[in-house]
Amino acid sequence: MSSKNVVVAGATGVVGQQMLRTLEDRNFPIASIKLLASARSVGKKLTFKGEELPVELLDENAFNGMDIALFSAGGGTSKTFAPHAANAGCVVVDNSSAWRMDPEVPLVVPEVNPGDIKLHKGIIANPNCSTIQMVVVLKPLHDAATIKRVVVSTYQAVSGAGSAALNEMTAQFKSVLAGEEPKCNVFPVPIAFNCLPQIPHANAFGENGYSSEEMKMVNETKKIMGDNSIMVTATTVRVPVHTGHSESVNVETVKKLSADEARALLAAAPGIIVQDDPANDVFPHALDCAGKYDTFVGRIREDVSHPSALDMWIVSDNLLKGAALNAVQIAELL
Numbered sequence: 306m307s308s309k310n311v312v313v314a315g316a317t318g319v320v321g322q323q324m325l326r327t328l329e330d331r332n333f334p335i336a337s338i339k340l341l342a343s344a345r346s347v348g349k350k351l352t353f354k355g356e357e358l359p360v361e362l363l364d365e366n367a368f369n370g371m372d373i374a375l376f377s378a379g380g381g382t383s384k385t386f387a388p389h390a391a392n393a394g395c396v397v398v399d400n401s402s403a404w405r406m407d408p409e410v411p412l413v414v415p416e417v418n419p420g421d422i423k424l425h426k427g428i429i430a431n432p433n434c435s436t437i438q439m440v441v442v443l444k445p446l447h448d449a450a451t452i453k454r455v456v457v458s459t460y461q462a463v464s465g466a467g468s469a470a471l472n473e474m475t476a477q478f479k480s481v482l483a484g485e486e487p488k489c490n491v492f493p494v495p496i497a498f499n500c501l502p503q504i505p506h507a508n509a510f511g512e513n514g515y516s517s518e519e520m521k522m523v524n525e526t527k528k529i530m531g532d533n534s535i536m537v538t539a540t541t542v543r544v545p546v547h548t549g550h551s552e553s554v555n556v557e558t559v560k561k562l563s564a565d566e567a568r569a570l571l572a573a574a575p576g577i578i579v580q581d582d583p584a585n586d587v588f589p590h591a592l593d594c595a596g597k598y599d600t601f602v603g604r605i606r607e608d609v610s611h612p613s614a615l616d617m618w619i620v621s622d623n624l625l626k627g628a629a630l631n632a633v634q635i636a637e638l639l
């Protein structure tokens with residue numbers, strides 16, 4: 306792979322920071338790197354490979370001469386600036402929801418549909434975090450037994466909502482433990498000592514009663530798996546965890562899979578670690594999965610209420626496989 310001129314747009318954010326660490330850690334071949342953010346961060350310094358680099362302003366001209374742009378600066382920023390980057394000859398890997406369902410834009414998880422990358426016209430979308438870790442596990446099951454329907458409930462970490470949300474949770478825990486009233490700015494109600502069935506935290510719900518996060522899981526799963534017949538229903542919940550999304554997933558298949566068959570299929574699939582020895586209390590936990598690249602699956606069992614369905618527990622780092630790592634893997638394939 307020849308060295309590339311790489312842009313990280315949104316470099317100061319929680320995902321942008323993980324993009325830098327992932328590019329370093331995987332030794333991505335970099336000729337030059339440019340770190341972009343909004344005006345309030347211009348002049349800040351970030352380190353990359355031991356070097357201090359200045360944060361520059363994300364504007365229309367920032368992409369000239371660059372090869373790959375990793376975007377994680379929110380949907381509005383991507384909508385405005387990704388086309389400028391693409392016109393400047395950059396391939397954009399966009400982590401926001403702005404372009405994911407655009408029929409011209411491939412939506413890629415390298416373990417599932419790497420071939421779709423070739424169809425890009427300058428922008429490739431990185432899927433929603435909860436969807437990525439789920440489809441990594443669904444893919445080998447679908448190939449072996451054809452998935453009919455998926456019922457998922459998520460337990461999503463606060464880091465998904467950005468650094469201001471993490472700071473708010475920490476402050477709320479301290480307040481409550483000190484016997485004071487927790488203050489809310491980011492979340493509408495306290496996230497500390499609570500569960501919020503509302504993601505995102507503002508304007509979450511559509512006319513059908515689903516939140517936009519839930520409908521992302523429904524729609525993005527079909528697009529990534531390349532199969533519109535897969536039925537998905539989701540309930541997405543924010544829990545007071547720092548990093549690592551957990552998911553309870555029920556998968557109904559055309560052909561019956563035993564729990565042992567599913568474990569064998571998943572153990573052989575890329576990007577997955579089966580952690581499933583409940584007799585010895587071995588199954589995935591968010592705390593252990595944070596900072597790791599893999600998707601972890603356990604509690605695999607045959608659904609006692611259905612002749613051909615499995616229940617399982619899927620955990621992965623929402624900032625890595627759910628965001629930064631998946632984007633860097635796409636860049637590696639490019």
Ligand code: 25A
Nearest residue numbers: 315317318319320342343346378379380401465467468628
């Ligand atoms: O619109 P969406 O798609 O729903 O995305 C909304 C937010 O979700 C995060 C990301 O926040 C995004 O802004 N996000 C997106 N995809 C995600 C994923 N898969 C995801 N989170 C988890 N998983 P973030 O905090 O990770 O990163 C924000 C970055 O974007 C830069 N940015 C924002 N607007 C920009 C822009 N860059 C250029 N032009 C714009 N118009 C942002 O830079 C950051 O790098 P910044 O300079 O605005 O912020 C620098 C520091 O300021 C802190 N901060 C953020 N918001 C506030 C704030 N401080 C005070 N008040 C705030 N409201 C941040 O901590 C940041 O470090």
Ligand code: L14
Nearest residue numbers: 400401402433434461465466
């Ligand atoms: O679609 O946990 O990538 O708030 C990023 C933020 C999904 C939700 C996305 C969060 C969103 C996520």
